Amino acid sequence: MSDHRYFIVTDEAGAGRALELLDAAFEDDGYPVATMETDEENGIWEASIYVAGDPEPDFREQVRLCLIPLFPDAKVEIEEFGDVDWIARSLEGLKPVRAGRFLVHGAHDRGAVRVHDLAIELEAGQAFGTGHHGTTAGCLEMIDSVMRSAPGGPAGAGPVLDLGAGSGVLAIAAAMLGPVRVLATDIDPVATRVAEANVRHNRVSAQIDCRTATGFHSTAFGDAGPFRLIIANILARPLMRMAPDIRRHMAPGGSVILSGILESQRWQVLAAFNGQGLRHVRTLWRNGWVTLHLK
Template identity: 75%
Template sequence: MSDHRYYIVTDEAGAGRALDLLSDVFEDEGVPIATMEVDETMGVWEASVYATDDPDDGLKARVADCLARDFPDVPIEIEIFGQTDWIAKSLEGLKPVRAGRFLVHGSHDRDAVRINDLAIELEAGQAFGTGHHGTTAGCLEMIEKVMRAAPGGPRGVNPVLDLGTGSGVLAIAAAKLGPVRVLATDIDPVATRVARDNVRSNNCSAQIECVTATGFHSTAFSHKGPFGLIIANILARPLMRMAPDIKRNLGSGGSVILSGILASQRRQVLAAFNGQGMRHIRTLWRNGWVTIHLK
């Protein structure tokens, strides 16, 4: 099998529009979709659909159909990766990331940790969340703000839910801020395994439980909740669909931190949660993405 992606080359606005269109078609299937800036000076962006099987003309045709109306003259290109662990390879060159007091780093950058840092060490793995993306970095900053400002400090938001945990970085951040119990869930068992490994290597196993759970049907939510803080760094449309369930699992006076949201999608997400009786507290803006705090 050959990992590969189908992608188009466009500008920043086009990448955002392509992400919306591709999400409408592929998001519920769990197909990875991403945008990235290729050339800051020239304003060149790419929007991609990733696949792990051999190249498939049927998938390429679906991508083309999805984008045809808004990008009629833009070719669908393909890049084949082979079987290299590209997530691991890309992380080899990533520098430590600071977000508030947090420092997210690999084992090769332990010497970058300062005395007062809240260090989170992540190894390359097949799960989203390294701190380098605007959504993850924004969540780290917001988690620190919310937990430190809570009545009674960080323990005032106990217990915490990290929904769509990915690498486990946000669950680990919450655990490092104070004596809270954290339920970290993901629909992908590979992500759950990666998160569990990272939790263990950061000495947070006593505080964090990692569970594979699809939606809110798992009994883990009712057993561990209601939650004083729910963190969900996913994508805008799933967040809007889950607004009633998130509200239902939130404890009285609890906070919600949402990310994975393009700046252009902010009003829609706020409307969905306002409809559940939640009010906006603040928004952090990073690289075209937003992180939202609601109560």
């Protein structure tokens, strides 16, 4: 039995739009979706959906129909592979990424770390968040800015919630900036295990509690909150649905950093959070994606 990857070739903005379509169409099936840059010089990206084992015969057509609204002429390609860690393979050869004072890198690039860098070392794992995507990089830059400008500096920015933590990179970044407590949650237990490993590897275990939690139903939120900073790098639709819960778990005077949002979705997300009494402070724009800071 082989695993399969169904993908289209596009640019970075197109990959983001395709990711949203794929996520919306197949979220109930639990198939992983991802984007990755395959040719940096020419700006070529791929948007993919992964299926463990042999899919239904018409699955390729299902993917094509899902993408038609925005990609009427897209060719859906198939890659078949055996027992391969596709996430590890996708991360092979990725260069270190700088975002604000942070440098996100693999073990093979430790030589790229400079004296004053806040270096976060990640290895291939089954969770989103390496710093290479515009949303993660935008969040890292915004976290640095928001925590440094908090009353009392970074130490006054906690406790912090990283909602949809993935690899744990954003929780690690917050912990590196100051002596704050961080709750890092994800709906995927695999992601939680990856985040825990990365937290230990970067020596911030004393500050970060990694939990598997769906929505805001876990008691962990009440135990660790209310939060002076909530970071949510997810997708626009779930962010808008969770706006009331996010507001409810904020401490008075707290901040929210939101990403996973396409430029075209910015006003919808802002409207959802304005409706909860939050005001827009700043937007970072990165290659078709935005990161928002609200208070």
